[in-house]
Amino acid sequence: MNETLLQTLFKKYRSQTLSEEERELFFSLLGNPEYKERVEELIRELWKDTEHFENAPLTSAGKKRIASVMARIESPERRVKRRFPAFWAAAASIALGFGLAILYYAQQVKTPGPEAPHVTEIKTNYGEKKKITLPDGSLIYLNAGGVLRYANTYNKQNREIELIGEAFFEVAPDKARPFVVRSQELRTYVLGTSFNVRAFGDDDHLFVALITGSVRVDHDSSSSVLKPGEKINYNKLTKESSVLPINDKDYWGLWRKEVLAFNGQRFAEVASLMEKWYGVKIHVNNRSLLNRRFTGEFKDLPINKVLDMLSKSSSFSYRIEKNQVYIK
Structure with missing residues (x-):
């Protein structure tokens, strides 16, 4: 079960969509000796996927660390067959794709080299x-x-x-x-x-x-x-x-001046921006409203005042219960 979870978290880590809770769980699984073989398989898969790259930036310390990790994973026969430039290209791609995870794993297998940056x-x-x-x-x-x-x-x-x-x-x-x-x-x-x-x-x-x-x-x-x-x-x-x-x-700098602004955006996007702006959760039951577009600027206004103005042009109603907003 956890191996499947590790695979799922690995994919989300590469796409940078992990939540904070998922990130903590991912690193805990990554450092668990029980899943060492599965972690090696994930790195090996990523290694194969990146063999076509020729150049990528990587520090010498990073090269040493990744080389040591791959030396533990790859068989001696397979390592001999690799061309040196392709090795660093793939290693660099791994470093970019796997990010801090590969450095964390390198530390777990006690590879030599300086500590990962803070x-x-x-x-x-x-x-x-x-x-x-x-x-x-x-x-x-x-x-x-x-x-x-x-x-x-x-x-x-x-x-x-x-x-x-x-x-x-x-x-x-x-x-x-x-x-x-x-x-x-x-x-x-x-x-x-x-x-x-x-x-x-x-x-x-x-x-x-x-x-x-x-x-x-x-x-x-x-x-x-x-x-x-x-x-x-x-x-x-x-x-x-x-x-x-x-x-x-x-428009792109108005939010710095405490101005909530919409520039021809669909209500689905407007609701998402308002959730972040006011720290609320918005539930939209009026599906036809989601694709309507809105333009406007609102400075220092509470959420109910903004919703009042928006509702005048689109005839929707709403109610607010603590940090929950219901629109119909």
Whole structure:
């Protein structure tokens, strides 16, 4: 039963859709000697899937650690047959795909090398926002229901962070160390600029909206360079993206000014944003309402006032019971 669970959690870890409880369970199973063989099988499968890569960035310490792990898993005969460049390419891909899990596993089998970097994690609850200053002076405004992670090597070896949720960035220039945002399937590279990333785990679409400067957004095998006033819309289901003009650049930064804004969004998206904004759960029983689109800006208003205004244009009713909202 737990081996099946481990497989499921492994897939969710790679897609960055693990909840905090699932993440803790995943790492506990990963370090359990009882599942050592199954963990090795998962790594071996990932190893096979990545043999076609030729180059990927990886530190020498990371190479040593992953090489030691793979040396324990692969038979001597199989290791001899591998070409050296392909080995590091696959190992690098494993490091990128398996993330902290491969480092954790490497520690469990007591491989040599330095300890894994310490990771700082900053969260915001629903209804909460935070302004974060990174070691290089870059500013990040983290919206409600968000998670931001970066290693203690930030601004030393690199400037890479991981984002789940929505954040607005004002990046300090540094040509030697580009700023990189990992947000599920997207990688956003920038030297110095301001932009907004929206990448909630429960949304089907990921967005990067550029306000000033220039960024490159990578996903799968595609790459797009954005100009100021452009956004990329990535569909997680179809794995396709499109670059579109931003009709209102101010819209993407309004949430930092405590303004709840909708810009032609379906009510299903509006409800999701309101849940994070107010820290409530919204139940929509009126199915025809979900695809209706709404535009508006609401500053410093309680949820009942916002719902009153929205209901005038769509004729729906609602009731609020503590942190539960019922719409029909």
